[in-house]
Amino acid sequence: MRKVDPEKHQAKLQQILEAAVMCFAEKGFRGTSTNEICAAAGMSPGNLFHYFPNKQAVIEAIAEEDRREMSERFAQLADEPDAIVAIERLAKDLLKQCVDPVYAKIGVEVVAESMRNPEMAVLFAASEASIKGDLVALLKRGITKGQIDATLDPKIAATWLIALIDGAVSRSVLDRDFKLKTYTPTLMRMIRRFLE
Amino acid sequence: MRKVDPEKHQAKLQQILEAAVMCFAEKGFRGTSTNEICAAAGMSPGNLFHYFPNKQAVIEAIAEEDRREMSERFAQLADEPDAIVAIERLAKDLLKQCVDPVYAKIGVEVVAESMRNPEMAVLFAASEASIKGDLVALLKRGITKGQIDATLDPKIAATWLIALIDGAVSRSVLDRDFKLKTYTPTLMRMIRRFLE
Secondary structure (H helix, E strand, O other): OOOOOHHHHHHHHHHHHHHHHHHHHHHHHHHOOHHHHHHHHOOOHHHHOOOOOOHHHHHHHHHHHHHHHHHHHHHHHHHOOOHHHHHHHHHHHHHHHHOOHHHHHHHHHHHHHHOOOHHHHHHHHHHHHHHHHHHHHHHHHHHHOOOOOOOOOHHHHHHHHHHHHHHHHHHHHHOOOOOHHHHHHHHHHHHHHHHO | OOOOOHHHHHHHHHHHHHHHHHHHHHHHHHHOOHHHHHHHHOOOHHHHHHHOOOHHHHHHHHHHHHHHHHHHHHHHHHHOOOHHHHHHHHHHHHHHHHOOHHHHHHHHHHHHHHOOOHHHHHHHHHHHHHHHHHHHHHHHHHHHOOOOOOOOOHHHHHHHHHHHHHHHHHHHHHOOOOOHHHHHHHHHHHHHHHHO
């Protein structure tokens, strides 16, 4: 049996995931074959199968990575004493992602695929639940500290904040005028006025 | 040549469009064949071609109908002296549409298809431009009357309001807790605090 160098293995995994993300953004989860992912990653199908048994496993790994990144974002906000400032920072970060065409296209794919493929719906619902849980906790902290209006229901407020980011994904895809610099200050104002 | 009864013709058109909307919601614009639309409308392919030359023409007719309905909505708001109340009424109406699974699925399809099909992108961009123009006019009226904060840029504010509705479409598809009665009051509050 060949010995596996963990660093090389990790680098190869990353290379596959990055190639897959580009393919999925271009042609969708459904429209991308494992062969296309292999071609984009510059490897043979036999070699890909050392890392992922099938396309679904690649998608799951991408979702897992996204979930891990989101958890890290929330962890970094733990030090910010003002919950509204923390939420503004988060929204700014996410808006930056939304205007990245590859990220926006994957975002639309996630919604489109979730509505037709129950396996995908379950996978992405788990990511969603984790994000919403973290955001609800942040809103509750702000309410407890008197920074956020206590008459807001944290779960409903979190859902509308997430809807705003979903909406930014759609705007980024549909509206060529949707530019980060022009649109960020008004989002900040909307969030602050909503929560204060 | 057969004489065409305009009322019957109109009823048949409507029947085709309704059948097509159901098919598109279920299987997407791309995944639906004209044969499937015919089957759903209970007519032969030859008969369908009396009304629409191809699938693209059916989609254009649906977009046109949606645009007409949106224009009517804005026309009805002309009598409402308070611009914020008018926008709240509009948002309530649109939120009601968003929680309709067929409408929400078509909404997601429009975004997904626009990002891959330039012909669709042009078609839906025209609808978008018309809606945004009407909403900007409504915001300007509110600013002139001193009802809406004059420091807001009407175009940017309109875009974020549209993003909120886009987001409601995604929430409706992804989030099974997203219910009209629970979520409407917080949207109203978000809009009012944003604009006042």
